[in-house]
Amino acid sequence: MADRPSGGDGAAVERVFREEYGRLIASLVRRFGDIDLAEDAAGEALVVALEKWPSDGVPPNPGGWLTTTAANRAIDRIRREGQRDAKHQAALMTYDDTSHSPVGVVEDDRLRLLFTCCHPALAPEARIALTLRLLGGLTVAEIGQAFLVPETTMAQRITRAKKKIAAANVPYRVPSASDLPTRLGGVLTVLFLVFNEGYLASGDGSPVRSELTSEAIRLTRVLQVLLPSEPEVTGLLALMLLTEARHSARVRSGVLVPLDEQDRSGWDRSLIAEGHALVRSCLAINRPGRYQLLAAINAVHTSAVSASDTDWSQVVALYDQLLLVDPSPIVALNRAVAVAELDGPSVALALVDRLPLEGYHPWHAVRADLLRRLGRSTEAKDAYGAAINSTANVAERAYLARKSGELV
Amino acid sequence: MTHYLLSVHGPAERNEFGEYGSKEAMEEAFAATGAFNDKLQADGYWVFAGGLKEATTATVVDGTGEAPVITDGPYLESKEYIGGFWVIDAPDLDVALKLAADGSKACRGKVEVRPFEGMA
Numbered sequence: 001m002a003d004r005p006s007g008g009d010g011a012a013v014e015r016v017f018r019e020e021y022g023r024l025i026a027s028l029v030r031r032f033g034d035i036d037l038a039e040d041a042a043g044e045a046l047v048v049a050l051e052k053w054p055s056d057g058v059p060p061n062p063g064g065w066l067t068t069t070a071a072n073r074a075i076d077r078i079r080r081e082g083q084r085d086a087k088h089q090a091a092l093m094t095y096d097d098t099s100h101s102p103v104g105v106v107e108d109d110r111l112r113l114l115f116t117c118c119h120p121a122l123a124p125e126a127r128i129a130l131t132l133r134l135l136g137g138l139t140v141a142e143i144g145q146a147f148l149v150p151e152t153t154m155a156q157r158i159t160r161a162k163k164k165i166a167a168a169n170v171p172y173r174v175p176s177a178s179d180l181p182t183r184l185g186g187v188l189t190v191l192f193l194v195f196n197e198g199y200l201a202s203g204d205g206s207p208v209r210s211e212l213t214s215e216a217i218r219l220t221r222v223l224q225v226l227l228p229s230e231p232e233v234t235g236l237l238a239l240m241l242l243t244e245a246r247h248s249a250r251v252r253s254g255v256l257v258p259l260d261e262q263d264r265s266g267w268d269r270s271l272i273a274e275g276h277a278l279v280r281s282c283l284a285i286n287r288p289g290r291y292q293l294l295a296a297i298n299a300v301h302t303s304a305v306s307a308s309d310t311d312w313s314q315v316v317a318l319y320d321q322l323l324l325v326d327p328s329p330i331v332a333l334n335r336a337v338a339v340a341e342l343d344g345p346s347v348a349l350a351l352v353d354r355l356p357l358e359g360y361h362p363w364h365a366v367r368a369d370l371l372r373r374l375g376r377s378t379e380a381k382d383a384y385g386a387a388i389n390s391t392a393n394v395a396e397r398a399y400l401a402r403k404s405g406e407l408v
Numbered sequence: 409m410t411h412y413l414l415s416v417h418g419p420a421e422r423n424e425f426g427e428y429g430s431k432e433a434m435e436e437a438f439a440a441t442g443a444f445n446d447k448l449q450a451d452g453y454w455v456f457a458g459g460l461k462e463a464t465t466a467t468v469v470d471g472t473g474e475a476p477v478i479t480d481g482p483y484l485e486s487k488e489y490i491g492g493f494w495v496i497d498a499p500d501l502d503v504a505l506k507l508a509a510d511g512s513k514a515c516r517g518k519v520e521v522r523p524f525e526g527m528a
Contacts, residue, residue: 119501121501121505167523168410168412168501168504168521168522168523169410169499169500169501169523170500170501170502171499171500171501171502173500173502175502179502
């Protein structure tokens with residue numbers, strides 16, 4: 001009954017392993033209370049899988065197989081090392097009744113680990129690195145690439161965070177209802193960053209990292225089931241789904257395709273329908289927040305039959321509301337893009353030029369586009385050049401180079 | 409359970425009301441801190457607590473050489489020094505942070521939370 005991995009090579013095993021990694025680590029951390037032990041045991045289970053699966057075939061329940069194998073390895077290791085602390089001894093005594101179905105206690109394990117990774121006692125940059133490592137299954141080198149820091153720096157950051165979790169006794173727990181409002185914001189930020197890193201990868205590798213977007217969506221779905229009455233969780237899920245719905249139309253032949261040029265028949269209608277329904281349920285709760293407003297903006301875009309049918313006045317109105325919640329220059333920049341459609345590029349350019357965003361590549365890209373539309377070709381070329389120099393995303397660079405090349 | 413040091417940091421210079429703006433403020437902070445101490449004891453987190461004299465009363469002793477070297481003043485020059493502390497025994501960091509927040513409110517100072525390596 002078992003599926004054989006194609007070609008019998010290790011690539012299929014590694015793909016299954018990566019898909020199962022977050023669940024695997026989360027259940028091992030719950031059982032043994034030790035992140036390093038969980039990671040080591042998971043690594044050993046991978047070695048066994050690489051030996052066995054190519055000849056024996058992938059077991060029918062690879063997640064369950066990996067969990068059992070890793071747990072046995074962890075127990076062996078504890079026995080080998082003799083007396084470790086009482087927590088490990090206790091773990092040996094417990095019977096692991098974890099179910100490997102996609103719902104239930106396993107999902108809670110991952111949420112528990114997510115809240116641990118996003119604990120406010122950890123530095124913000126450590127939170128996202130730890131989440132990507134432990135729940136996303138990325139290697140330290142990949143996380144380093146994504147955040148443009150050397151692998152050694154990223155390794156130190158992750159090691160330091162894990163050490164603090166162990167030494168300071170950061171609990172593996174979804175916070176109680178009274179603590180949730182203060183803890184939730186940090187978790188949503190990390191999930192959104194993970195999603196964005198997948199959606200527009202900052203490294204020079206693949207322009208879209210769908211394993212990151214789908215992991216972020218999966219975790220946000222779990223959070224939303226757990227917290228159905230927190231409208232920002234619902235808003236973030238809607239935002240992710242409405243963004244993900246457009247993903248296959250977003251890159252064509254390695255070149256980024258902007259919203260107004262996308263083939264709308266390529267959008268995923270079922271994700272859009274689900275996203276719209278979630279936005280409507282947020283509106284009913286009537287406690288608007290950042291993610292709900294961003295989702296509502298995306299709902300307006302995905303409701304339009306064509307780019308020219310977009311209700312730009314509604315988009316600008318939503319950005320006005322968003323600026324009240326999040327008065328950042330990045331929000332102001334995005335608002336200016338909508339203003340360009342409503343009031344013309346010169347009004348928008350005046351707004352954009354005032355923003356202190358010289359280090360932010362979308363600022364250069366927006367300026368370039370507005371200057372191009374105003375016929376100021378020389379300045380537009382300079383701005384495209386600045387935008388290309390400040391992004392490593394290959395699809396985006398290709399798009400910007402194409403637009404710059406069209407200028408005469 | 410983990411032992412944590414909750415240390416309160418305050419300015420190098422103290423006035424006649426300690427670190428507080430007025431006699432009333434000082435008395436309020438002392439009363440609130442006393443109530444917080446009582447609660448720590450009643451809830452079973454209490455191990456030990458104490459306030460410290462000004463940092464200028466500190467002396468550093470270096471006994472690593474042949475003869476001990478004695479120097480006036482605290483070990484590091486700083487704008488803020490540890491002014492007092494609690495040692496608590498709490499199930500995890502979340503509980504310690506909650507208690508630290510209550511302690512900070514009571515004594516009107518920032519509190520650093522740091523786990524012990526071990527307790528003899």
